[in-house]
Amino acid sequence: MKYITLTFSLNGNKISLKTHGNRRLLDVLRDDFGLTGTKEGCGIGECGVCTVILDGKAVNACLILAGQLEGSEVVTIEYLARDGKLTELQQAFLENGAVQCGFCTPGMLMSATALLNEVPFPSEIQIKEAIAGNLCRCTGYKQIIDAIQKTAIRLKK
Amino acid sequence: MSEFKPHQLAALERRVDAAPKVRGQVRYIRDLKIPGMWLGKTIRSPYAHAHILGIQLDRKFDWKQVVVVTAKDIPVNQVAMLENDMPFLAEKTVKYRGEAVVLLAAENQDLLNEAARHVRIDYKPLPAIFDVFASQVSFTKIFGDNNLFKEIAISRGNVEKARQNSDLTIEIETKTGFQEHLYLEPQGVIAIPEGDQVTIQGSLQCPYYVKRAIDNMFAGEKRITVIQAPTGGAFGGKEDYPSLLAGHAALLAVKAGRPLGMFYDREEDVQVTTKRHPSYHQDIAYVNKDGRIIGVELTIFLDGGAYCTLSPVVLARSALTALGCYHVPNVRILAKAVATHTVPSGAFRGFGGPQAIFAIEMLIEKIAYTLNLPPDQVRKRNLIRKGQRTATGQLLKYSVSARDTFQDVLRRSGYKKKFRTYQNHNADILKYLRKGSVSSLKAGEKLKGIGISVSQHGAGFTGTGENKINGKIRVEILPDGRVKIFSAATEMGQGEETAIRTIMAKALGIGREAVILSDINTDVVPDSGPTVASRTTMIVGSLLIEAAKEIVKKVKIDLSTKRKLSFTYRNGFFHNSSEKHAFQDAAKLSAGWSVEKQYRHPPIIQFDDILWTGDAYPVFSWAAAVAEIEVDPITFDVRVSRYTTSHDIGKAINPDQAVAQIQGGSLQGIGYALYEKIRLEEGHFDITGFTDYIIPTATEMPEFEVSLIENPYPYGPFGAKGLGELPLVGAAPAVVSALWMIFQEEFNEIPVLPEFLAKIFERKTGKNVSD
Numbered sequence: 001m002k003y004i005t006l007t008f009s010l011n012g013n014k015i016s017l018k019t020h021g022n023r024r025l026l027d028v029l030r031d032d033f034g035l036t037g038t039k040e041g042c043g044i045g046e047c048g049v050c051t052v053i054l055d056g057k058a059v060n061a062c063l064i065l066a067g068q069l070e071g072s073e074v075v076t077i078e079y080l081a082r083d084g085k086l087t088e089l090q091q092a093f094l095e096n097g098a099v100q101c102g103f104c105t106p107g108m109l110m111s112a113t114a115l116l117n118e119v120p121f122p123s124e125i126q127i128k129e130a131i132a133g134n135l136c137r138c139t140g141y142k143q144i145i146d147a148i149q150k151t152a153i154r155l156k157k
Numbered sequence: 158m159s160e161f162k163p164h165q166l167a168a169l170e171r172r173v174d175a176a177p178k179v180r181g182q183v184r185y186i187r188d189l190k191i192p193g194m195w196l197g198k199t200i201r202s203p204y205a206h207a208h209i210l211g212i213q214l215d216r217k218f219d220w221k222q223v224v225v226v227t228a229k230d231i232p233v234n235q236v237a238m239l240e241n242d243m244p245f246l247a248e249k250t251v252k253y254r255g256e257a258v259v260l261l262a263a264e265n266q267d268l269l270n271e272a273a274r275h276v277r278i279d280y281k282p283l284p285a286i287f288d289v290f291a292s293q294v295s296f297t298k299i300f301g302d303n304n305l306f307k308e309i310a311i312s313r314g315n316v317e318k319a320r321q322n323s324d325l326t327i328e329i330e331t332k333t334g335f336q337e338h339l340y341l342e343p344q345g346v347i348a349i350p351e352g353d354q355v356t357i358q359g360s361l362q363c364p365y366y367v368k369r370a371i372d373n374m375f376a377g378e379k380r381i382t383v384i385q386a387p388t389g390g391a392f393g394g395k396e397d398y399p400s401l402l403a404g405h406a407a408l409l410a411v412k413a414g415r416p417l418g419m420f421y422d423r424e425e426d427v428q429v430t431t432k433r434h435p436s437y438h439q440d441i442a443y444v445n446k447d448g449r450i451i452g453v454e455l456t457i458f459l460d461g462g463a464y465c466t467l468s469p470v471v472l473a474r475s476a477l478t479a480l481g482c483y484h485v486p487n488v489r490i491l492a493k494a495v496a497t498h499t500v501p502s503g504a505f506r507g508f509g510g511p512q513a514i515f516a517i518e519m520l521i522e523k524i525a526y527t528l529n530l531p532p533d534q535v536r537k538r539n540l541i542r543k544g545q546r547t548a549t550g551q552l553l554k555y556s557v558s559a560r561d562t563f564q565d566v567l568r569r570s571g572y573k574k575k576f577r578t579y580q581n582h583n584a585d586i587l588k589y590l591r592k593g594s595v596s597s598l599k600a601g602e603k604l605k606g607i608g609i610s611v612s613q614h615g616a617g618f619t620g621t622g623e624n625k626i627n628g629k630i631r632v633e634i635l636p637d638g639r640v641k642i643f644s645a646a647t648e649m650g651q652g653e654e655t656a657i658r659t660i661m662a663k664a665l666g667i668g669r670e671a672v673i674l675s676d677i678n679t680d681v682v683p684d685s686g687p688t689v690a691s692r693t694t695m696i697v698g699s700l701l702i703e704a705a706k707e708i709v710k711k712v713k714i715d716l717s718t719k720r721k722l723s724f725t726y727r728n729g730f731f732h733n734s735s736e737k738h739a740f741q742d743a744a745k746l747s748a749g750w751s752v753e754k755q756y757r758h759p760p761i762i763q764f765d766d767i768l769w770t771g772d773a774y775p776v777f778s779w780a781a782a783v784a785e786i787e788v789d790p791i792t793f794d795v796r797v798s799r800y801t802t803s804h805d806i807g808k809a810i811n812p813d814q815a816v817a818q819i820q821g822g823s824l825q826g827i828g829y830a831l832y833e834k835i836r837l838e839e840g841h842f843d844i845t846g847f848t849d850y851i852i853p854t855a856t857e858m859p860e861f862e863v864s865l866i867e868n869p870y871p872y873g874p875f876g877a878k879g880l881g882e883l884p885l886v887g888a889a890p891a892v893v894s895a896l897w898m899i900f901q902e903e904f905n906e907i908p909v910l911p912e913f914l915a916k917i918f919e920r921k922t923g924k925n926v927s928d
Contacts (some may be wrong), residue, residue, distance in 0.1 A: 036188035037181020039389075041341050042423040046847035049341055077181030090179040097171055097813045100821065101650025102178030103341040103389030109179065128855040135847060137339055137390050138650045140820030141855040 008069040011035075011079040021067030026050045028066055029076060037077035037106045041135075048134035051107035052076050058114035058130070077106035080113065088154055089113060092147040100138030108134045112148045121152050171813055173655045173669070174648060186345040186360045186386040187420055194347065194416040195224075197409045198269040200259040200276055201429065202251035205285035205498040205840030206297070209249055212259060215275035223272045224413040226260040231408060236400050237373040238366075242300060243464035243501065245374060245404040251280070252299060252463035253500050254840040255429040257401075262409040262417055285498040287840055289437060289458045292495050299463060299496035306461045306494040307469035309476045311548050311769045314487030316443070319452025323443035329523045331440070331516045332906040333889075335835040336433035336828075337844065338505060339852050342389025343426040346403045347418045348410035355407050358384045361399035362391045362647055363687035368679045370400035371407050379411070385677035391649040392825070393504035396689050397466050398430050423846040431503025432835065432842075434459040434471055434494075438516035443487075444524055448535040452487030453520075455479045457513065461494045462501035468494040471502070473619045475509030477773040480548045481517035482559040482611040484541040488548045498840050504689060506822065507614070510886045511829065514612045518890030519905055522897045532894060533572060533609055536563065540611065549764075551772045556878065558805035558868045562781040563611050565803040569862060570783035572607060576898065579605040583899055586790050593922035595791060603787040608894025611781045612887030615774025616870075616879030617692040620764045623756060623775075628686035628696060632661070632704040633751035635673075638741035640665070640708065642701065643675040644685040646693045651881050652814040653693055659810050660698045660874045664705035666729035667740045683753065691778070691879025694810060698874035700754040707752045708744075715746040759872045776870040778878045779805040782823070784859075784891040788899060793911035797827050797892060801862040807870040807878035819884040820861045826888020828853045834908045 004021045007014070010033065019028065026043075029035040029052070041047035043062050050061040053075040080087045089112055092098070099105050108131060115122055115130040122130065127148050128141075136144065177183050212227055214220060228234050228248035235241035247256050259276055263269045286292045292304045300306055320326065346359035355375070361367055364383040371381045383403070388395060402419055410417035421430070436459050443452040457475050461468035476492035521539075525532040541547070543557040567573065583604050589597045617623055631643040642661060648654045654674055662669040675682050685697050709726050716731055716738060717723050724731040724738075731738045764771040782802040788795050800823055809815040832851040836843045844850040869876025889907050896904045902917055 030188075034190075036184065039185070039342070040187065041343070042846050044423075044846065044848070047341060047423075081180050086176075086179065093179050094171070094175050097175075097817045099172060099175040099178045100652070100817065101341065101388065101390040102174070102183055103185065103650075105178050106181040128858070132854045132856045135341065135852060135854060136821075137341055137392070137825065137852065138821045139817055140822075140824040140861065141858045142820050142861050143817055145855065145858075 004067065006066060006069050008071060009073040011076055011082065019066050021065060023066045024062055025052070025064035025066065025069065025074070026061035029061060035076050035078055039103055039106060041103070048111065049104050049107040051110040051134060053110055053114050056114065056117065058111040077109060080109065089116065089147070089151045092151040096143045096147040096150065098139065098143040098147040104134055104136045108136065108144055116148070116152060116155065121156060124149065171811065172652060173658055183387045185342055185389055186347060186358060189347065191347060191349065191416045194418050195262045195264055195413055196266060196269060197406060197417050197419040198261045198273060199257045199405065200261065200273055200278065202247065202254060202256045202258055202280070204251060204280050204282050205254045206283040207251050207280035208283065209247060209251060209258065210279040210281055213277040215277065218272065218275035222263060222268060224262040224409055226408045226412055230412060231374065232376045232378065233374050236404060237370045238397060238400065238466055239469055240465040243466065245401065245408065253498055255500055256463070257405065260405050260409050262413045285840055287497050287499060287837055289460050289495040289497060292497050299498065300465065304496040306465045306496060307472050309472060309492040309769060311476055311488065311490040313548055313550055314452065316452045316454055316487045316489045319443045319487035323451045324446045325444060327442045327444055327524050327527050329440050329520050329903070329905055331438045331519045333436045333512045333515055334908055335435050336505060336833050337427050337835065337850055338392040338394030339850065340390030340392060340394055343421045343423055344395065344398060344402055344430060345418070345420040346399060346406045347416060348403065348406035349416045350410045350414060354380045354382065355411060356382045356384065357403045357407060358386050359399055359403060360386055360388045360395060362388070362395045362649055362689060364645055364647070364677055364679050365684040366397070366687055367400050367403045371403055374404050374407070383679045385647050388647065388649040392506045393508065393689065394430060395649065396504040396687060398503060427844050427846055427850060428842055429500060431466065431501055433505035434461060434468070434502040434509065434512065436475070436512035440516055440520045442520055442524055446528060448524060448528055448530045448538045450483065450485050450524070450539050453480070453485050454489045457492040459494045459509065459512070460497055460499065460502060462497060462499045464501040466501045466503045468502065470619060471504070471509040474615070475513045477549065477615060477619060478510045478513040478613070479517060481514055482541055482613050482779065483517070483539040484545045485539070490548060499837060500842065506825065507882045507886045508690065510614055510882065511826065511889060514610070514886050515890050515907060518610050518894065522894055523903060526897065526901065531576065533567060536609065536611055547773065549773050550770050556776050556807060556868045556870045558779040558866055559611055559613065561866055561868065562779050562803040562805055565864060565866065566609065566781040566783045566801050569864065570801040572609060572783050575607045575785070579607055579898070590790055590918050591921050593918070598790055602790065604790055604899050606786045606788065606895030606899040608784045608786070608891045608896070608898055609782070610887040610891035610894060612883065613777045613779050614691060614879065614883040614886055615777050616695050617775055618690050620766045620773055623696060623758050626686040628700070628756040629683035629753060630685050630697060630700045630704065631683055631751055631753045632701070632708060634708065634744050634747045634749065636745065636748040638744035639671045639673055641673050641675060643682045644697055645677060645682045646685050646697050647677055647688040649688070651818060652811060653688060655814060656694050656810045657697065657701065661701045661705060663875065664702050665708065665740060666727070671741050691881040691883065694877050695870070695873045695879050696756055698877060699872060700756055702874045704752050704754045711750055712744050712747050716743045719746060775872065776878050778807070778880065778883045780883050780887050782887045782891040784895050786892060786895040788914065793914035795831050795909070795911070796857065797859040799862065800859040803864045803866055804880070804883060805866040805868045806880045807873050808867050808876035809865050810875070810877055812865060815865060815880055816863045818880055819863050822884025823861070823888045824853050824858060826885040827892060829885070830889035830892040830907050831909060834910060
């Protein structure tokens with residue numbers, strides 16, 4: 001397969017990458033950029049642990065191919081606390097006990113971040129739907145939903 | 158934050174491991190970059206039972222860039238567990254579909270896949286057994302001479318007499334299915350060989366189980382170190398399985414002479430790793446018309462799969478839990494763990510308990526509906542209390558909360574009132590359904606149900622287990638006066654790190670930041686026993702309390718010697734009339750000193766594991782739950798709308814985390830009841846991952862109403878008992894109790910899928926309502 005050269009934005013940096021177009025965004029992030037905060041749980045878009053934000057939308061990085069990245073903007077978990085300071089949402093995850101084993105946490109945070117960017121004050125149903133593609137086997141989701149709701153309230157103030 | 162408030166700091170620090178997790182900074186096993194690491198692949202049997210006739214490597218393929226391991230390469234080809242019946246690789250016979258036969262290692266996945274196409278294994282298929290009843294009478298031998306991994310008989314009182322003296326006999330057969338753990342992080346292990354040393358790192362619960370298995374595999378010829386990597390969920394699934402996986406990684410690593418990673422993708426993980434034991438129960442109750450149970454005969458069969466793994470202990474917990482939370486004077490329990498040609502069943506949160514509680518709770522439902530009594534009333538009449546004895550004759554001397562948790566959920570959920578209201582609400586809908594006139598239903602109208610369960614979980618190892626393990630910990634005073642805990646207890650999401658540090662800090666009266674934990678590395682930490690059986694907080698925690706007392710004593714002596722004064726210790730300070738020293742300052746005097754503690758059960762706890770009498774567990778944790786459900790009368794889709802539960806865990810070390818555990822465990826139990834189905838097709842699981850094995854998502858989450866009851870265990874740290882498994886145990890029977898309530902039908906099998914509910918009415922109307 002031929003190499004292609006892609007130009008896109010990754011966590012605010014302009015990137016020029018020579019790669020095979022059929023590689024998964026998940027592998028590009030983890031292998032080429034060492035961004036291992038994005039996890040792999042199934043590889044077929046079912047579990048959501050690889051969720052990143054692509055052009056403002058939460059997507060499964062295992063379902064995006066490198067060839068789709070041209071001109072796009074990709075944001076990963078590592079970008080959230082880029083200046084060292086946690087975002088309100090990350091902070092709320094800590095305060096509400098929304099973290100247990102932590103494997104779903106980055107994907108969950110990315111889905112919730114995309115939601116709050118788009119819908120500043122989501123209903124509980126909107127929250128549940130936004131994270132319905134992010135599976136968690138530890139928490140029972142309650143604390144995660146609480147954290148997202150409380151963040152929305154805090155950001156509104 | 159505009160102004161600093163101490164409680165806010167406490168809130169931020171609730172979980173000691175959470176901050177790096179929200180930053181995406183935690184390096185799980187797949188996130189490690191190991192220079193020169195190759196990957197491993199497993200070639201598995203396509204047959205459930207077959208002779209291996211031969212293994213051929215295609216001569217046309219260039220094998221120089223690939224390492225191949227077969228059974229012949231293994232010094233001791235048995236995974237050390239309870240019985241050493243399971244090989245790392247099958248040599249002459251395969252006993253389940255998916256059993257490992259050949260291992261390959263290569264630089265990358267493409268090469269591995271290519272190499273795998275050039276391995277040919279010839280088999281002679283043999284008759285296979287997938288049924289526990291067929292297995293017991295089959296001439297085909299899977300284990301021993303009768304295909305039984307273990308048989309347990311428990312007897313108390315006189316069941317014959319109970320039968321004669323009772324008003325009637327009520328029987329039910331119940332059945333529970335496989336359950337997959339579905340931890341979000343699939344299994345993964347890395348092995349690194351250096352001379353005679355092999356270092357194993359992996360996503361695992363029990364580092365010393367793995368160490369023992371690999372020590373044994375290499376016949377003591379290698380020096381083995383096991384390190385736990387951050388673990389993305391386990392639920393028992395990373396208790397026994399990693400011993401096998403680590404063996405594979407170590408064999409390939411040693412032969413290749415380089416680091417080797419074995420990482421399962423989701424499909425491989427769900428198809429070949431252990432599952433919860435499916436169960437079959439035949440239960441008989443001798444009862445009086447008022448619902449009092451005079452005697453029971455309970456028979457349990459667990460499907461252990463092809464190899465023994467932990468089945469005897471799972472069976473023991475099933476048998477010892479079989480009576481649930483009830484006091485019955487005349488009891489006969491017979492339990493068997495049976496071998497079949499399926500993937501070995503293994504540890505899973507609850508460990509035989511969920512099956513047993515489901516069975517006994519369904520027996521109670523049947524008694525209630527047979528006698529036309531409210532299900533809560535039958536439970537209440539028989540609930541066990543302090544001063545009464547269990548099936549093994551264990552006298553419950555303390556911390557018994559069957560009644561308290563039960564009353565609490567009844568009251569908080571409004572069970573009795575809703576039971577009647579929902580029955581009235583359902584009457585018309587059911588009438589239409591029974592007539593088959595679906596068109597008369599109002600749009601969006603749902604059947605409403607309310608169900609209840611009571612459950613218990615013995616904390617710590619079963620029977621004499623703790624005294625066999627003799628778990629150890631060590632605590633050392635560091636040069637800066639902080640204390641460092643060395644224990645093999647592992648964090649897998651349940652909050653172990655937070656609990657352990659909190660217990661130590663509280664015991665010493667100091668801040669949690671002054672207590673640190675060693676990495677989990679078998680070269681460094683003593684064997685505290687495995688992180689299983691809801692034992693860590695209670696058992697390891699009690700050792701920490703003892704260690705703390707000695708630390709205070711030691712520092713006090715060193716301080717008194719230096720200051721030539723005597724001191725008393727309170728709230729983190731050594732003081733007398735003239736001086737006051739903070740713990741951490743004073744402890745610097747004792748830097749480098751350490752204390753080791755080893756667990757023994759309190760001497761009053763005695764169990765006979767030949768006669769199965771006595772104290773099966775040092776203490777039980779108790780729970781009750783009320784599940785409110787809605788059933789769509791067209792699609793028969795079931796949703797749990799509200800879940801009220803009350804748990805007595807003695808003392809919650811971290812109440813927020815305890816509630817979180819309860820919610821997560823309850824939802825896993827709701828999945829077990831309603832969604833999580835695995836079918837066997839010729840010994841092959843019909844699931845590939847999240848697509849066809851459905852676990853609850855955020856949209857299936859009920860409203861949780863959780864309360865904690867603190868009924869302290871005198872020998873636990875601050876009164877704490879076990880928590881981890883209990884929340885799952887009672888969830889399925891509470892949900893299914895609500896189905897009995899709606900349909901007034903016998904429900905005796907989980908999971909209950911919509912197809913099953915539709916069939917109730919197909920039988921009644923002769924019409925196919927599910928179309």
